[in-house]
Amino acid sequence: MARNKYAPANPNSTLATVANVPLVTDQLAATASFAYRKTPGWIDNIQTGRNDQNSFDQIGFRASVLWQPIDKLRIRLSGLHQEIDSDSSAEFVQDLTGDSIGNGRSNFNYVPERFKSKFTNLAGTAEYDLGFASLSSTTSYSDVNRLEVTDASRIFGVLFPLLTGGAIGPGITPFRNRITTEKVTEELRLTSASGGRFEWLLGYFFTDEDSTNHQLVNSFDLNGDVIAPLDPLAIIDLPSTYKEHALFGNATFRFTDQLWLTGGLRWAHNEQTFRQISTGAIVPTEDKPGKSDESIVTYSISPQFHLDDNTMFYGRVATGYRPGGPNVIFPGVPPTFKADRIINYELGVKSRLANRTVTLDVALFQMDWDDIQVTKAFPGGSGLANGGTARTRGLEAAVQWQPTRELIFGANGAYTDAELTEDAPEISGFNGDQLPYVPKFSGSLTADYRFDFNGVQAEVGGGIRYTGKRYSDVGVSFFDDPSGGKFTLGAYTALDLNGSVTFNHRYKLRAYVRNVTDAGGPLTKSLIRDGIQRPSFITVIPVQPRTIGIGLEAEF
DSSP, X not given: OOOOTTSOSSOOEEEEEEEEEEEETTTEEEEEEEEEEEXXXXXXXTTTOOSSTTOEEEEEEEEEEEEEEETTEEEEEEXXXXXXXXXXXXXXXXXXXXXXXXXXXXXXXXXXXXXXXXXXXXXEEEEEEOSSEEEEEEEEEEEEEEEEEEEOTTTTGGGHHHHTTTSSOOOBOEEEEEEEEEEEEEEEEEEEOSSSSEEEEEEXXXXXXXXXXXXXXXXXXXXXXXXXXXXXXXXXXXXXEEEEEEEEEEEEEEXXXXXXXXXXXXXXXXXXXXXXXXXXXXXXXXXXXXXXEEEEEEEEEEEEEEEETTEEEEEEEXXXXXXXXXXXXXXXXXXXXXXXEEEEEEEEEEEEETTTTEXXXXXXXXXXXXXXXXXXXXXXXXXXXXOOEEEEEEEEEEEEEOSSSSEEEEEEEEEEEEEESSOBGGGTBOTTOBOTTOOSEEEEEEEEEEEEETTEEEEEEEEEEEEOOEESSSSOBTTTOTTOOXXXXXXXXXXXXXXXXXXXXXXXEEEEEESTTOOOOEEEEEEEEOTTSOEEEEEEEEOOOOEEEEEEEEOO
């Protein structure tokens, strides 16, 4: 059998199991699940000769216990653990003319660009019914440990001759970045009984986070031997803490059965500490601490008009923010970035039509940003910067039609106009520039059909998803001006198909094909510069190629 040159050599494999166990009738129950997936790669390496280098494994566990010792008290404890281990990145590279190297989906990294992640979350919720309201407390603990390895040889390794006066040639520079975060959160809520003319909620939220960001760039020659005068090339540590307290409240008042008004208010105060500790052949030796704090008030107002049981018109005005914080200290990169703020305006309708066989959801929206946070690239990495003001406006619509119990059609689409509304020199952006990776048009069509055949339940379905043209950055194009790094990402359409048969209401055999036509549209595209800001090459993350899967499920 001939093999598609882009097809992975090893098949995808998945194992998943779920168990639900009642322990004490009407009082105690437990559920647990386990999942494992091995996904083959599709990126070849012309530097090392390895094929399909971006394969990865995922494994996860989840367990939950629900205890109701008395009618008014419910306690839920849960735990989640997930690990991801990827051999290399899903990027392929192009030269500066935009031509791909190798077979069209190839990279030339000297060292494996490995990604490893471990995530653990433990949570407990207790809820007590007071009659007039319910009191709940939710406490959680999470731990994230992530390792990313990037081959920076064509960024920093090309500096070796400049750093040594030509005594040492270009070399290999693996860039290791380990990020850890420990977080504890607590939320208290007092929620009124539902069904009355006036409903309300009061709450308190607290989070305490401790994070580390350890970056290491080593220096090796092309044989893999350490270059002592240049090793380590850079060591950077960025420890930080984040604490936030917040008070919030929501309320809904029903003036009539048709007219409702919902509003909310939230006050939050956060405090951050951060420090940059650095040393190495290309970075200054320093230890710079910093701290910041800010208080933010946000609100939301949403009137609703219920025309009848099937149709509701609504409006919404809401504000929000993302906290600022520290950056890696690097020439041309701001040491800190500010919080960005947003006001969101929305008008919409939700309706069930044609004897409730059609569900319609339409919304007009506009979001006004202030100090919008955007990515700012620099040699060997990236940070965040504030880009002034921006505006996003558009229309979203989703419709589902179920003409029979067995057949369902779905469609959704969006038009989005997202652009800067003032010049942003910090990110080389200009008034009117479209925001990165936001297509003006996107949407999907789906169809699913269920039927019985000789006592066997069967399902078939499919979907088409479309993503329109986007830009990789704001500002000028690299092809227009060598100081720019903006690319046009072409539109793409992907077709997905699926089907299943169920025997004896217990055993299910299912199959799927994702991206049937092997659409190769890019998800991201970036210009990579070397250590002295010369354009070096282009990286592209493509749509995952055609993937075929078969699965078997059983219930006991």
